[in-house]
Amino acid sequence: MRLHxxxxxxxxxxxxxxxxxxxxxxxAVDFSAVQITRARRFWTGTPRLTFVHAEACTFLDKDTRQFEAITPTSCSPVSPHVSHRAVSSASPTVSRSSASTEPSRWAGSGWRAARAS
Incomplete structure (x- = not known):
């Protein structure tokens, strides 16, 4: 199974x-139309990557997929309300503390991950 x-x-x-x-x-979901437009322009053709212009909770209300990980790139904590709707029931809940303090295993400095652990 591929991680989503x-x-x-x-x-x-x-x-x-x-x-x-x-x-x-x-x-990748962002409320800013400007940022999504720029991201799509910069990374057109990148496999396995979809940019969506939407507010996170509204997007999650409409999208039925389950995600194995949440990445709060903006470095703000992921609320339990969002993590409950986004993370697969097979994965443990993402905690507020892990969202704001755990460095990712995948990327270089400055990147934070809210990885279900």
């Missing part, structure tokens, strides 16, 4: 692209 990550607030998409190039299926 939802990247919340990906900005221009650098972290989302990194994960996609490592084999992770990434859905």
């Amino acid at each position: 990550d939802i990247d919340l607030g990906p900005a221009e998409g650098e972290n989302a692209v990194f994960l996609a190039t490592q084999g992770v299926e990434v859905t």
